[in-house]
Amino acid sequence: MNQSSSIVIAGGGSTFTPGIVLMLLDNLDRFPIRQIKFYDNLYERQQQVADACEVIIREKAPEIQFVATTDPEEAFTDVDFVMAHIRVGLYAMREKDEKIPLKYGVVGQETCGPGGIAYGMRSIGGVLEIVDYMEKYSPDAWMLNYSNPAAIVAEATRRLRPNSKIINICDMPIGIEDRMAKAAGLASRKDMEIRYFGLNHFGWWTDIRDKQGNDLMPKIREHVKQHGYLLEEEMEGSQHSDESWVQTFGKAKEVFELDPTTMPNTYLKYYFFPQDEVAHTNPEYTRANQVMASREKHVFSECNRIAHVNTSDGMTLEIDEHASYIVDLARAIKFNTHERMLLIVPNNGAISNFDETAMVEVPCILGANGPEPLTQGKIPQFQKGLMEQQVSVEKLVVEAWIEGSYQKLWQALILSRIVPDARTAKQLLDELYEANKDFWPELN
Structure with a gap:
């Protein structure tokens, strides 16, 4: 070879x-x-x-x-x-x-x-x-x-x-683990052994240990309870950081409160606190505009x-x-x-x-x-319920793509925790379909 x-x-x-x-x-x-x-x-x-x-x-x-x-x-x-x-x-x-x-x-x-x-x-x-x-x-x-x-x-x-x-x-969990390692006083995330379960952008760490098997969760938990995933230099403002990421890592503090026995993926903030995200987003100048600029x-x-x-x-x-x-x-x-x-x-x-x-x-x-x-065993009812809803969204989107099904895509939007009701889901679908005519399969 x-x-x-x-x-x-x-x-x-x-x-x-x-x-x-x-x-x-x-x-x-x-x-x-x-x-x-x-x-x-x-x-x-x-x-x-x-x-x-x-x-x-x-x-x-x-x-x-x-x-x-x-x-x-x-x-x-x-x-x-x-x-x-x-x-x-x-x-x-x-x-x-x-x-x-x-x-x-x-x-x-x-x-x-x-x-x-x-x-x-x-x-x-x-x-x-x-x-x-x-x-x-x-x-x-x-x-x-x-x-x-x-x-x-x-x-x-x-x-x-x-x-x-x-x-x-x-790579999102990797970025978060880098922060956890620093909070726990380790040189690198590679010094940690983790247990984790979820869907992509929708998961939880359940166990974090160093290579000697010492439990790092209590130390990380204490940090997240107070600061989310923010690091000291960001809290002091000495490090020039992207404002939207500072907000995201700080918000983990509130997401963590929903289940303090685990550590959350930062993306869960969109599902648990959607109203906050909408409130502090400028609809004229979104993340895409920031990146392009x-x-x-x-x-x-x-x-x-x-x-x-x-x-x-x-x-x-x-x-x-x-x-x-x-x-x-x-x-x-x-x-x-x-x-x-x-x-x-x-x-x-x-x-x-x-x-x-x-x-x-x-x-x-x-x-x-x-x-x-690696087997993660049984997961708690709270996470299981959330994940069942979210995995259904993902499966319905793929079915909609395969079958060209308007109905299934509408159902996917209704099932998303972020969308408030079926009428809004339909209005969103119609406008997104129009905008994506060149890219989506034809729906019927």
């Missing part, structure tokens, strides 16, 4: 791509790479990122072959891993996902509620297309999918490509500058440390490391009192043959 890997990044034109490339280059000692390819269906957008990344790769690892292409055969031939982070409809559609619900006094968010459902209906076809290219041109490859909304995408791949080699993953502008102008001066000296593009879990993931499969990771997998009894076919997020042991979920 060749010890170095060939990778295609699907979504080569993403603003996250340069950070992922820098992260891969930073980890070559752990995960050697012989080839990096970019694939996107938008040539000009990808080319700006690719021109800069070509300069960076040439300077930092000239032995790596680099290709950027819009041709699926060229992109997906001779690859070991497909790293997929696509955004069908780009930020222009994300903006609609956020703004249309807000007109009805409903949370506008890219992965939760009506916005997440709209985005899911766009993403399913795009992700399946990439799976099919991979299986056609590199049948032994694995797809590491972190395209959002991960819950709906994972359910779609379970239903429609049940035998494909896909690992669905999300800041990260999008910065990444593309910096990529263009690097390509123009033909050197990465003094660049302001940053390594995405957060994404280093992708290397852990690929290494676990490539070198059969049996690393323990939080993945989105078919339940099959991992949670004993929950739907067997649900795509759940639980710790798994990952090796060359894919993930082996």
Whole structure:
């Protein structure tokens, strides 16, 4: 077996791509790479990122072959891993996902509620297309999918490509665990062993220990009770932090109160306190606008500058440390490391009192043959009830996509905790359908 890997990044034109490339280059000692390819269906957008990344790769690892292409055969031939982070409809559609619900006094968010459902209906076809290219041109490859909304995408791949080699993953728990580790006085989240159950963006930590087996929950619980997931430097305002994230991590304090025996995923705030989210969101200038004005502008102008001066000296593009879990993931499969990771997998009894076919997020042991979920046992009635409602939303969205069913999509919206009633759900559906005509299947 060749010890170095060939990778295609699907979504080569993403603003996250340069950070992922820098992260891969930073980890070559752990995960050697012989080839990096970019694939996107938008040539000009990808080319700006690719021109800069070509300069960076040439300077930092000239032995790596680099290709950027819009041709699926060229992109997906001779690859070991497909790293997929696509955004069908780009930020222009994300903006609609956020703004249309807000007109009805409903949370506008890219992965939760009506916005997440709209985005899911766009993403399913795009992700399946990439799976099919991979299986056609590199049948032994694995797809590491972190395209959002991960819950709906994972359910779609379970239903429609049940035998494909896909690992669905999300980085949000990783970011929270980084914060927990700091709150517990540890150097890294890798010094912790966790137990966790839930759906994507909808889960709870039940046990957190250090490598010696000492229980860290009491210390973390005390911190979250007082500060949520905020860290000291953020509370003092000494660290320049993104305001919306500061709000999100602080809000965990209130979410935690609903079940102080567990630690919550931050996204639960949208389901438990939707009215607060609507109240402090500017319907004229949402998260999508912030991202377009800041990260999008910065990444593309910096990529263009690097390509123009033909050197990465003094660049302001940053390594995405957060994404280093992708290397852990690929290494676990490539070198059969049996690393323990939080993945989105078919339940099959991992949670004993929950739907067997649900795509759940639980710790798994990952090796060359894919993930082996660790049993989490029975879950409490409170979480079970919430998860049953939410998994029904996800399943109905996928059924609506497969069948072209207006009725099922309406039912999905009604079941979302974020949508107040059936009439609002119908109004939302009609307006979202109109906005997504170019991306959704036809509904009847």
